[in-house]
Amino acid sequence: MPQIAQLGETYASQIFWILLIFGFVFFVVGRGMVPKVMETVSLRDKQITEDLSAAADARSQADQEEEAWRKRENDNRAKAQAIIAEAKAQSAKATEARLTEANVAIDARMEEADARIASARDGALEEIETVATEAANDIATRIAGVSVDEATARAAVKEALNG
């Protein structure tokens, strides 16, 4: 076993070189480089945390702006609805007014027409009475030989007509 057989002549060299070389590794790599590597890692972790929190902030701000936009949008919609409702009411009112006007005109014309019809009927009745009176006078003269004055005849006719 060379580890033991050569121990006497090699231990000094082994101890010297491993101390020297491990010392080199410790001071150059361990003390010199490893802290830089770990600093890079922690810097990256820090930046990732910061970026994440910035992203969260941006998202909450976006949410707020969306909320505000939605509110504005709802307000505008409500305003538009109000305008539409007002316009509808106005137009309904105008229509009603014109309808009333037209109704009044039609009523007036109908009344006028009724009046005309009534007067025409009255005229016609008068004429019928006159004709009937004359006819009654005639009939009375011819059949009974009685001459009836006109007023009596008319009264009699009126009585017969109106029942």
Next chain:
Amino acid sequence: MNSNDFGGRRGAVVNAREVEDVAAEQGKVDPMHQFSIHPIFGTEGWEVAGYNVAFTNSALWMIIAAVAVLVFVMGGLKRELVPGRWQMAVESMTGFVDSMLAANIGPAGKKYVPYIFSLFMFILFANVLGLMPLALVGVHPFTFTSHFSATGVLAVMSFTIVLIVGFWKHKLHFFSLFVPHGTPLPMIPLIFVIELVSFLVRPFSLGLRLFVAMMAGHVLLEVLSGFVISGVNAGLGIGPIVSILSFILMIAICALEILVAGIQAYVFALLTSLYLNDAENLH
């Protein structure tokens, strides 16, 4: 030990290697040969406080592992906001170590990330590099984590940090670690001794676990490859069947060893962080 002694011993090593080479020529595979340390240069005169510190193949592969870790982590230093694959891989490794320390120690574990990361990556790359089939291109990988003289240094280092942190933070109160809450008064001396021993065993278990796991896997692979070669050399008959079965087993064990390479690095880092938790938070 001085350099003259080392020269003598080196001669002995060279003789041993010649013997091994002879053994290899005879078609026998020595499963332990892969763990032998050869000086590459610096056998003469490279001394620190009287100890020879020759640059060996072990040291070479430590440097290769260190450079691999360096290159790997450097690729993750682009510091881009959206990471590429490489940067992602490096960041997931640091994140893995960071979360392990956060889970085991808590917020106070953050300051140990450089140490545990270096430990984990260094051991992981050493283990995995040792398993690379580089012998196909003529390079023989050396797994220095299969030497307790290397893993022991790492284990003692972790243990020392635990001691320093514990006594620095809790002063002598650190000894309360050895007396769990609710221990009956007459039991305290006994429990204290048991806990103290189990605490002092930690660096040995830490270092030996890694060394044994790595060595066992490499020996197993080497023995099985010996079976494959012997089976083929045995000619017709039972030989080729043994070879094929051993080869299939080798493939499966290679997969297992890659898993073990990762797990042992993880276990070393995990146990170190658990021990650091004791030092930081007591019980």
